[in-house]
Structures are given as C-alpha cells and as structure tokens.
Amino acid sequence: MRTILFVIGLLLSFGGYAKQGYEVSGKVVDAYTGIALAGVQVSNAVTKEQRLTDDKGNYRIQVQDGKNTLIFSYIGYVGQRIAVNHRSKVDVALVQQNNTLDEVVVTGYERKVKRQTAPMMHFNSAFSGQVSSLYIRGTAYMPNQNQESYRKVKENKFINPLKEPLSTFAADVDVASYSNVRRFINSGSLPDKDAVRVEEMINYFQYKVAGPNSGEPVNIVTELTKAPWNTAHQLMRVTLKAKDMPTAKLKPSNLVFLIDVSGSMMGPGRLPLVKASMKMLVDQLRDIDHVAIVTYAGSAGVKLESTPGDEKMKIKSAIEELEAGGSTAGAAGIKKAYEIAKQQYIKGGNNRIILASDGDFNVGEHSDESMEELIAKESKSAIFLTVLGYGMGNLKDSKMEILADKGHGNYAYIDNISEARKAMVTEFGGTLFTVAKDVKIQVEFNPSYVQAYRLVGYENRMLEAEDFNNDQKMGGDMGVGHVVTALYEIVPIGVESGMVGTVDPLKYQQHANPATGRRNAELATVKFRYKEPEGQKSKLQQKVVGTAVTELNNVSEDLRFATAVAELGLLLRDSDFKQKANFDQLIVRAKASKGKDEEGYRAEFIRMAENARDLSRSKE
Incomplete structure (x- = not known):
C-alpha cells in the first residue's frame, strides 16, 4: 500500500x-x-x-x-x-x-x-x-543595414546681447523627432543624438493657449521662470497660437497624395501603415474637397485622377490596390505631384501635396542638396507640402525635413496607427490647413538684465537678423489651431555661470564702454512676422516681456510640462548645456503637470521618459 x-x-x-x-x-x-x-x-x-x-x-x-x-x-x-x-x-x-x-x-x-x-x-x-x-x-537578396540619415545638429550656444542683441528664427511646427525618438526607445535603444530635435519634442504636445481675438491669425503668450536644470538661470517661454476654425468653414481642398510604393516601403510599418493613414484622412474629407493619387517607384504615375471627397469608396479602393516593389524615383514623383496639383489648383483654396515615404530615393535626383533645389523651385507655386515619414532602418530623416522646410509645410513621423490618427484625425486642421505662412520670430534682449541667452533647439531654423524684415526669406508655417513654443535659457546680470565664455581684452580696439541697455523693467521684446496663406507682404506683431520671475511651481501647467520635455531632450542629446538635468526630476515634474490628458499623450511621455532613464542607466 x-x-x-x-x-x-x-x-x-x-x-x-x-x-x-x-x-x-x-x-x-x-x-x-x-x-x-x-x-x-x-x-x-x-x-x-x-x-x-x-x-x-x-x-x-x-x-x-x-x-x-x-x-x-x-x-x-x-x-x-x-x-x-x-x-x-x-x-x-x-x-x-x-x-x-x-x-x-x-x-x-x-x-x-x-x-x-x-x-x-x-x-x-x-x-x-x-x-x-x-x-x-x-533575385539575389542583400538585407538592408541601418542606413538612417539625420542632419547634423550643432547646438545653439549662449550669446552676449551686447554683441548680438537679436535672436531670429523661423517658427516651425514639425513634430517628427518626437515620434521617431519614441520609436527608438520603445524598441529598447537610445536614439541617435542628431535624431533628437528638442523644439520638435516640445511642439509635439498641444498647450492651452488662448487664440487671437483681434482678427489676427496668431496670438502670442510669454512667461518667465527659473530653469529647472540650473535654478540660477531663467527660462523664457514664447508661444504662438494660431486661430481655431470649425471644419465646416475650412477652405475647399485640392489634395494630391504622393505615395512611395518602391521596394523599401515593403513590410510592416511602411506601405500597410501608409494605406491605413490615408484611409483615415479620406474619412475627414468633404464633398467640396478633391483628391488625386500619384505613386512612384522606378518611375512616377497617376493612380487616381482628381476625385471628389465624397467618393470615399473609390478613393479607398485605389489606396488598397497599392503594392510595393522596385527602385525609388522620388524626384520624378514630386514633379508629377506638383504638375497634377497645378492642373486642379483652387484659387483661394487649400492646395497641398501629402508625401508619404521613407525618403530613401535612389533614382534620378536624390541628394539632400538637389532635393532642396527642386522643392524650393516648386514651392513658389503656392502649393503647400505635408511630409509623412514611415519605416525604420533606412529612414532618410534629413531629406524629409528639408522637403517640409522648403516646401511651405510640416513633417511628421508615423510609427504606428495611433500616431496616424493624431496627424490625420485629431489634428486634421493643423496638419492640412495653413492660416499663416512664413512665420518668423525675433527677440531683442535687454543687456541691462540679460548677461547671455540661448535658444533651446531650432538649430536648423535659425535666420540672420536682417532676414526678419525680408519678405523673400522663408519662415515657418502654422495650421489651424497650431501652437508653436520656443524656450530661451537666460543668464541674468550678476550671475556667475560657467556657461558664459570670456575672451581677453582686445589689443587693437578702442575701449569705449558699449551701451548697456535701459533699466526699464523690460527683459526682452518679442516680435513676429507672418503672411496670409496667399499673401506676399508680411505683417508684424510684438509683445514686451517684463523682468518679474515666477517660481516654477507657480507657472502654467503647460510651461512646467514643456520644461520636462525639453529636459529629456537635453539628456537624450547628451547636450553640452544639460548642466544639472536628470531623469528623476523631469519625470516628477511631468507627472505633476500632466493635467487633463484626454488623448493620453502626456502619460505616454512619462512612460517614455521612465524607459529612457532605465535604458540610460543600463548603458552606463
């Protein structure tokens, strides 16, 4: 038993x-x-x-x-x-x-x-x-190695306002860098430092800013607080908010979908995601809108002639039939898309090309320089360009950024269906309908209060001081409801800082004391210029920033959250100006300033920051 x-x-x-x-x-x-x-x-x-x-x-x-x-x-x-x-x-x-x-x-x-x-x-x-x-x-198979390309970012330095009192840049609303950085982190690796454009990370998020109420298309808001990564320094926020407009009042659209169907777009995260994205966009169209589809691989062709927006099944069927294969004649596709857009041009309407690609052009003109020349020439036709980047391993981010910057448009990176919905549905108006073009910002700093200043980000959008008043020089473009935020880090007069460089007294120059500004309680004057979507002459607005500094805990929820995003960008770039930035403090601040987060974007940022912190520590 x-x-x-x-x-x-x-x-x-x-x-x-x-x-x-x-x-x-x-x-x-x-x-x-x-x-x-x-x-x-x-x-x-x-x-x-x-x-x-x-x-x-x-x-x-x-x-x-x-x-x-x-x-x-x-x-x-x-x-x-x-x-x-x-x-x-x-x-x-x-x-x-x-x-x-x-x-x-x-x-x-x-x-x-x-x-x-x-x-x-x-x-x-x-x-x-x-x-x-x-x-x-x-045919013989040779897997692609990692061939992604990014424009080199040379960070803005601290500048003495006695030598350069004016800071001038094009107001940009590209957000591609944020979703691309998220893709790196979600796949278990830290991003290439040049993939991190801090201003695009900041501008990925919507902020609660009052729109203009004086008939102007843009309102300006400023705040001044202490820099969280160096509390001896100050941080000045400059935010522009474009006017909102209900969809029913938006101008009729003449759209051309320019879709890359070359072999590099084969596989998950590429053409299948493009199809899903474009179908979402089709669902937003009205009967007064028209859509044509141009595709390119070894050559360019018209997949769908211009079709009314209410014929959704016809447009979606054409999208569904797309298949990837062949080489990439991107320049030919761009030329064909502009040709079709010009044929269907709507005077006073929204004329726009929407390019969906990984930017991996390899037939015909394809260098960054030749693309810049091509798109600068075509952009004079008053047709705007929206660039949507897809794929990984061979993403030509540098080329896509140039196309958007020179094509009077914006650039977003679509790494998943949620990001597609954000660009095509949630921010439909801002993505596709321009209310102000060639937007430029110029800030004059008062040396009576400012020892040195540094613009955080926007390295690829800097302009010469005289470009601000030159209507021939391009600026950025803002769509319906768009918000553009810039942060300046300031070293106040009397503060000793290792960030401010010094030089020996000049031997051959006269030593007359330069003008030191006026003690008038004005820290800076912010000016911005913009043109109407079809205008050629710019208009000017300006606002004075006072010297009163608000403690970080008492500024707007939006500014506190924006500083957390900027701080993460500095750390991911391993910036020379990160100073005392650290992951734990920015995560705490982001959690405290998350606010009403209906779409969950801010909660996602917090998770991403926590993952980046852990990846950084494991790397160390």
Whole structure:
C-alpha cells in the first residue's frame, strides 16, 4: 500500500512539474550583421505569454512543455515560428524585409541543414548557429543595414546681447523627432543624438493657449521662470497660437497624395501603415474637397485622377490596390505631384501635396542638396507640402525635413496607427490647413538684465537678423489651431555661470564702454512676422516681456510640462548645456503637470521618459 501511494505521489509531482513547465532563453540577432535586436516580441503560441528582448537581444520565456512553439516578430523583419523541441536555449537570426525579394519563407531555426533552393545567402554574422531553413527565391537578396540619415545638429550656444542683441528664427511646427525618438526607445535603444530635435519634442504636445481675438491669425503668450536644470538661470517661454476654425468653414481642398510604393516601403510599418493613414484622412474629407493619387517607384504615375471627397469608396479602393516593389524615383514623383496639383489648383483654396515615404530615393535626383533645389523651385507655386515619414532602418530623416522646410509645410513621423490618427484625425486642421505662412520670430534682449541667452533647439531654423524684415526669406508655417513654443535659457546680470565664455581684452580696439541697455523693467521684446496663406507682404506683431520671475511651481501647467520635455531632450542629446538635468526630476515634474490628458499623450511621455532613464542607466 505504501508503495502504491509513493508511486501515485511521484506521478502527481511529475504532473505538477509538467504543468509548471520550464524556462527557455536565447538571443535574437540580425541575420546579416549579427547585431543584437532589442525590442523583438517573443510570444508563446500556446500560452499567449509575450516578452521583449532586452538591449543585448536576450529574452526569457516560460513554456508548458517541449512541444510549444515560439513566435518572433519585429517591424521590418520576416517573422519566425520556431518549435522548442524540448530545448532550453533557442537562438534566432531574423532576416530583414527587402525590396528585391520575390519570396521569403522562414520555417524556423534548426541545427540540421536541410536541402536549399538556389540561390542561398550565407550570412556572415556573430550568430553561432545556422539558419538552415531560409529559402530565398527570385533575385539575389542583400538585407538592408541601418542606413538612417539625420542632419547634423550643432547646438545653439549662449550669446552676449551686447554683441548680438537679436535672436531670429523661423517658427516651425514639425513634430517628427518626437515620434521617431519614441520609436527608438520603445524598441529598447537610445536614439541617435542628431535624431533628437528638442523644439520638435516640445511642439509635439498641444498647450492651452488662448487664440487671437483681434482678427489676427496668431496670438502670442510669454512667461518667465527659473530653469529647472540650473535654478540660477531663467527660462523664457514664447508661444504662438494660431486661430481655431470649425471644419465646416475650412477652405475647399485640392489634395494630391504622393505615395512611395518602391521596394523599401515593403513590410510592416511602411506601405500597410501608409494605406491605413490615408484611409483615415479620406474619412475627414468633404464633398467640396478633391483628391488625386500619384505613386512612384522606378518611375512616377497617376493612380487616381482628381476625385471628389465624397467618393470615399473609390478613393479607398485605389489606396488598397497599392503594392510595393522596385527602385525609388522620388524626384520624378514630386514633379508629377506638383504638375497634377497645378492642373486642379483652387484659387483661394487649400492646395497641398501629402508625401508619404521613407525618403530613401535612389533614382534620378536624390541628394539632400538637389532635393532642396527642386522643392524650393516648386514651392513658389503656392502649393503647400505635408511630409509623412514611415519605416525604420533606412529612414532618410534629413531629406524629409528639408522637403517640409522648403516646401511651405510640416513633417511628421508615423510609427504606428495611433500616431496616424493624431496627424490625420485629431489634428486634421493643423496638419492640412495653413492660416499663416512664413512665420518668423525675433527677440531683442535687454543687456541691462540679460548677461547671455540661448535658444533651446531650432538649430536648423535659425535666420540672420536682417532676414526678419525680408519678405523673400522663408519662415515657418502654422495650421489651424497650431501652437508653436520656443524656450530661451537666460543668464541674468550678476550671475556667475560657467556657461558664459570670456575672451581677453582686445589689443587693437578702442575701449569705449558699449551701451548697456535701459533699466526699464523690460527683459526682452518679442516680435513676429507672418503672411496670409496667399499673401506676399508680411505683417508684424510684438509683445514686451517684463523682468518679474515666477517660481516654477507657480507657472502654467503647460510651461512646467514643456520644461520636462525639453529636459529629456537635453539628456537624450547628451547636450553640452544639460548642466544639472536628470531623469528623476523631469519625470516628477511631468507627472505633476500632466493635467487633463484626454488623448493620453502626456502619460505616454512619462512612460517614455521612465524607459529612457532605465535604458540610460543600463548603458552606463
């Protein structure tokens, strides 16, 4: 009897163990480069449990038994389903999507070599095993390596107002940098420092600012507080708010969807996401709006002639039929889109091209310089350009930014369907309907109170002082309800700061004391110029900023939150001017100033900042 009970107990213990399962671990790398992939989703097909690989590509996941199947998914890569086969370690090499690939079939990682179909690519990687069941049919396959490009950002320095009293820049409402930075962090890595444009991170968020009430298209708001990363310094906020307008009163639109259907747009996060984004936009159109679709791959062509906005099924069907393949003749596509937009031009209406691409042009004119010349020439036609960036690994951010800046438009990076909804639905008017163009800001600082000043961000939008009054020089553009915020860090008179450089007295110059300004309780004067959407002559508005400093805890909720976003940008850039910036203090401040967050964007920022903090610490 005791023997029987012992056997039963033993069987029950084995059953409990079997039910409990065991842990499988491994590493996921790029099959071509051998580089570890962070943020790969690892799923158990049976239990539905999900895990993400860490920054070294490692993962751990529970399985019930040795017959479970693991699913490996990562944007831009071919997914894999792999049978565990009673192993406790499963290493995986993922293969990138490719534009020359006719067919890719990955049936899983095994150590036994199967029969191969020619041609078969052998991968030179740090991966110790073999991916034996990768079959590639069609033309030779060469996975893309990371070829993203960003314009070099040379940070603004502190400037002595006795030498340069005027700070001038184009008011910009691009927000691409924020969602691109979010994509890096969500995938388990810190962004390229030149991918971090602090002003675009700040301007990603909507702020509660009163619109203009005097018939002007823009209102200006200023605040002055202490800089959270150096409380001996001051921080001045300059915010412009464009007028709101109900959709019913918006001008009729002549839109051209310019869609990149080249091979580089193949795969998740690229053309499928473009299609979903454009369909969302179609749902916002009215019967007075018209849409044409131009596509480009090896050459440019018209997919859909200009069609009324109420024929939604026809427009959506044309979008759904799009397929990716071939090289990328981006310049030809841009020229064709402008040609179609000019043919359907609506006088007094909203004439706009919406470009959706990764910017990876490789046929015809494609350098950043040639794109700048092309778009500057075409932009004289009073047709605006909205640029939507997609994809990862080969995103040409530098080219996309230039196109938007020179094309009287804005630039957003769409990394998921929520971001598409933000651009196409939530901020529909601001994205597509311009109320003020060539907006420029010029701030004059009073040296009686300001020892030095620094504009935080906007490095790629700086202008010469004389450009402010020159209507031939382009500024930024603001859409319906748009808000543009700039922050200036100020070193007050009498404060010793290591941020302010010194030079020896000049030997050959006269030593007359320069004018030192007036003690009139005016810290600065903010001026801005703008043109009506179809106007050629600019108008001027200005506002004086007083010297009274408000404690950070007592300023507006918006300014406190904006300082948290700016501080994260300084840390992610590893800025020379980050001073005492730190993750913990900005996260606390962001939480305290989150306010009414209906869309959840501010809560998402807080999570992103926490993830960035943890990634930064693990890197150290």
